[in-house]
Amino acid sequence: MRKIDLKDVSEKVRELFIDACENIPENVLNALKKAAQEEQSPLGKQVIEQIIENAYLGREKHLPICQDTGVAVVYLTIGSEVCFEGDIYEAVNEGVRRAYTEGFLRKSVVRHPIDRVNTKDNTPAIVHIKMVPGDTFKIDVAPKGGGSENMSTVKMLIPADGIEGIKKLVVDTVFHAGGKPCPPIVVGVGIGGNFEKSALLAKEALFREIDDESADPIANKLEKDLLELINNTGVGPMGFGGTRTCLAVKVNVHPCHIASLPVAINIQCHSARHKSCTL
Numbered sequence: 110m111r112k113i114d115l116k117d118v119s120e121k122v123r124e125l126f127i128d129a130c131e132n133i134p135e136n137v138l139n140a141l142k143k144a145a146q147e148e149q150s151p152l153g154k155q156v157i158e159q160i161i162e163n164a165y166l167g168r169e170k171h172l173p174i175c176q177d178t179g180v181a182v183v184y185l186t187i188g189s190e191v192c193f194e195g196d197i198y199e200a201v202n203e204g205v206r207r208a209y210t211e212g213f214l215r216k217s218v219v220r221h222p223i224d225r226v227n228t229k230d231n232t233p234a235i236v237h238i239k240m241v242p243g244d245t246f247k248i249d250v251a252p253k254g255g256g257s258e259n260m261s262t263v264k265m266l267i268p269a270d271g272i273e274g275i276k277k278l279v280v281d282t283v284f285h286a287g288g289k290p291c292p293p294i295v296v297g298v299g300i301g302g303n304f305e306k307s308a309l310l311a312k313e314a315l316f317r318e319i320d321d322e323s324a325d326p327i328a329n330k331l332e333k334d335l336l337e338l339i340n341n342t343g344v345g346p347m348g349f350g351g352t353r354t355c356l357a358v359k360v361n362v363h364p365c366h367i368a369s370l371p372v373a374i375n376i377q378c379h380s381a382r383h384k385s386c387t388l
Contacts, residue, residue, distance in 0.1 A: 111244040113193045113388060115200035118248070121386055122204025125250045126181060127212040129384040130173040133164040136320050137356070137381045144293050144346075144353040153351025157293065160346070160379055174380055178214040179252035181205040181234035184316065186247040189240060198236055206230040217255065237309070249316050251383040257290035257376045263308050266370040272331065275300065275372055280338050282374050283355070288348015291378035293356045295319060296339065299373040300328075301363035311375035314359035316383055321359075328360040335360070346379075356381070 133141075138161065145157040167174035183201050193200075209216055209231035216231045262282055266274050279298060299310025323329040335358040345351025356379065365371060 110190055110192045111188070111246075113191055113246050115193050115195045115197065117388060118193075118197070118200040119204040119207065121248055121388060122183065122201055122250065123208040123211070125248065125384040125386060126205060126208035126214070126252055129250060129252050129382045130175075130178045130212065130214055131167050131171055133167070133174060133380050133382070134319070134384075136318060137379075138164060140319050140356045141293070141379065144356060148346065148351050148353045150345055150349070150351035152349050153346040153353060156346035156349060156351075157353065164380070173212075173214055174382075175254065175378075176215055177217065177254040177256060178209065178231075179254045179382070180218060180258070181209075181231055182251045182253050182312070183234050183236045184249040184313070185236065185238045186245060186249075187238060187240055188243040188245040190242075190244040191246050197238075198233075201234050201236050202232045205232050205234045214252075246388045247385060248388070249383065249385040251316065254291075254378055254382075257294065257378045260286035260290045261311070261373070261375045263304065263371070263373040265304065266372050268368070268370050270370055274370070275331070276335060276338060278372055279335055279358075279374055280342065283339050283376070284342045284344060286376065287344055290376045291347060291380075292344055292354045293346055293379050294354065295356050295377040295379075295381045296335070296358045297375040297377065298331075298335070298358065298360045299363075299371075299375070300360065301365040301371060303365065303369065303371055306363055307371035307373035308375070310361040310363055311373035314361045315375055315377045315381070316385075317359045319357050319381055323360055325360075325362055328362050332358045332360050
């Protein structure tokens with residue numbers, strides 16, 4: 110068995126969240142630059158260029174690229190041959206606590222959805238754990254902003270709705286969101302499973318690299334079709350109109366019940382903030 114020191118977990122979580130809030134991934138920056146070149150609206154092009162400038166300022170000055178430093182979402186991939194002493198959830202929360210306090214990141218979590226009292230350290234994190242064979246230990250984090258999350262949805266379609274029903278749901282969701290999720294966005298789509306599984310699939314889709322493609326041929330084609338349809342809505346960068354509303358669409362699929370067609374749409378802003386490391 111391989112033993113992981115939970116202090117190392119806390120430190121890595123701290124580092125990853127500060128890094129994610131200050132540094133847009135290079136492939137996301139490249140996608141934004143490509144979008145700026147292709148944007149047909151002069152105002153839209155100017156908006157994307159300002160987004161890029163802001164990203165470089167965050168990197169150079171070690172400042173968050175956005176005031177909304179999000180809810181802390183953490184995925185842990187843990188090998189069956191890995192062990193640790195103590196509470197892995199508390200180790201993650203300690204890392205989040207330190208990141209948002211020491212990194213001067215905005216604390217956006219309230220202790221209860223009704224009384225709305227701020228926890229003052231952005232905990233608790235939302236933690237998902239996946240067990241795999243071997244001795245790997247991987248941490249993926251995303252500071253998920255509220256503006257884009259609020260525009261997300263889950264809909265229980267029926268099989269008769271088919272792929273056209275899925276397309277309509279995704280495009281309508283993005284169109285009605287307008288500029289609220291800060292486009293050009295990344296759209297994660299989860300299809301299949303059941304109510305909660307589809308939402309997890311959509312969230313996990315946002316952790317995929319922006320320039321990858323689904324290995325599933327049906328999902329792969331749907332990603333391309335949806336990207337074109339979304340960019341034809343005219344919403345444009347930050348909702349000011351244009352031809353580049355979306356940077357990428359990621360579709361994850363899972364087996365489901367014969368009577369169901371669950372579809373979840375999780376929207377991410379143009380920064381597509383996420384970081385990962387392997388201990």
